[in-house]
Amino acid sequence: MRLLIQNGHVLDPLTGLDDISDVLVDGTKIVKVAKEIQDAADETIDASGCYVMPGLIDLHVHLRDPGLTHKETLETGGRAAARGGVTTVCAMPNTKPITDTKEMVEELHKRAAEESPIHVIQLGAVTKGEKGEELADIEGMAKAGCHAISEDGKSVMNAALYRKGMKLAKECGISVFAHCEDINMVEGGVMNAGAKAEALGVKGITNSVEDVIVARDILLAKETGVRLHLCHCSTADSVKMIDAAKKAGLLVTGEVCPHHFILSDEDIKENDGQFKMNPPLRSKEDVEALREGLKNGIMDVISTDHAPHAEEEKNLPMEKASFGIVGLETSACLTYTELVEKGVLTPMQMAEKMSYNPARILGLSDKGSVSEGMTADLMVFDPAAEYRIDKNTFLSKGKNTPFDGYPVKGEVRYTIVDGRIVYAR
Known part of the structure; x- marks a missing residue:
């Protein structure tokens, strides 16, 4: 399974990359981080306007x-x-x-x-x-x-x-x-x-x-x-x-x-x-x-x-x-x-x-980074989304929060674990 994340603003604390780039995932690993990757992929995510961060x-x-x-x-x-x-x-x-x-x-x-x-x-x-x-x-x-x-x-x-x-x-x-x-x-x-x-x-x-x-x-x-x-x-x-x-x-x-x-x-x-x-x-x-x-x-x-x-x-x-x-x-x-x-x-x-x-x-040397060779645990985060927290939408069994109704900005669009999309907004 090859997954290509295109046009996202990559934030990588390990390498310091803080720029628009594509990220190519093959299996469980990140295999390429570069601009305008042309490699074939089984699935593509358009991350325009979003941050691509380590999970x-x-x-x-x-x-x-x-x-x-x-x-x-x-x-x-x-x-x-x-x-x-x-x-x-x-x-x-x-x-x-x-x-x-x-x-x-x-x-x-x-x-x-x-x-x-x-x-x-x-x-x-x-x-x-x-x-x-x-x-x-x-x-x-x-x-x-x-x-x-x-x-x-x-x-x-x-x-x-x-x-x-x-x-x-x-x-x-x-x-x-x-x-x-x-x-x-x-x-x-x-x-x-x-x-x-x-x-x-x-x-x-x-x-x-x-x-x-x-x-x-x-x-x-x-x-x-x-x-x-x-x-x-x-x-x-x-x-x-x-x-x-x-x-x-x-x-x-x-x-x-x-x-x-x-x-x-x-x-x-x-x-x-x-x-x-x-x-x-x-x-x-x-x-x-x-x-x-x-x-x-x-x-x-x-x-x-x-x-x-x-x-x-x-x-x-x-x-x-x-x-x-x-x-x-x-x-x-x-x-x-x-x-x-x-x-x-x-x-x-x-x-x-x-x-x-x-x-x-x-001591997880393969995580916490969006760089080649790392495990493909990633988050695609939309900083422009504005909404109010609604505890009734929580997937957790627990709804106990004083932040119900709190106005926020920023929303998770995709979560990727070991190269697999496990959540999509």
């Missing part, structure tokens, strides 16, 4: 499979990802049961290859059952291709045990993805601590809940030498600490989610469970710090923390609602609208944050 790689996704499939499945999450231009996801291990063995990682990879239209990398837990008492089968999961371990949804509060896990991850050549939250400091909070929480009469979560664990994990990474990726950063001090870690030469990276670089707690007008997420929406000052961190290269990645829930779990006051927001189908348009259109990032930097940098963190 997005989302480092932080909850697919809820196995055990919580009323919220999402490998198949529905994969289709949602394809619609959003995402060609690879890292699935978090807080499934039911927890993904904490080599056999579970292997089984999920096997099922994903059969059921999902996109690539799924199943991450493994740090501790057995995410109970924080005993290390999981880190070596076995690494051999099964987990790429990283994470206790996502919580932090490993036993620092000595966590350090042992980090050392083992380092030995196995995989990363640690950290959810930074001191559970002992949450104290029943459901949104950012501040004037808005007080006005709504709900308990708040202070920035220090995140910041103290960010500091701890960076220090542990310094000692162990492991590659540390800090998930869903939400505070100004997290940005400062990541900056300091980078300047010290540590293998530390950080991600920001669209909801954290767009919304603040001031956008919460009433006690609405759709605005309940962990970490919570912070202050305007934190939002600005995150945007600046993305702009100046301190923050490396834009991920979603896609966390689907059933409607009855979110259509509640914040005290009773589940934490989480979906994002696979909206990350590209929100990033383009709020960061590219407003001059925070260039289109090339968008491709870096959402594909190239994630590929480097995972």
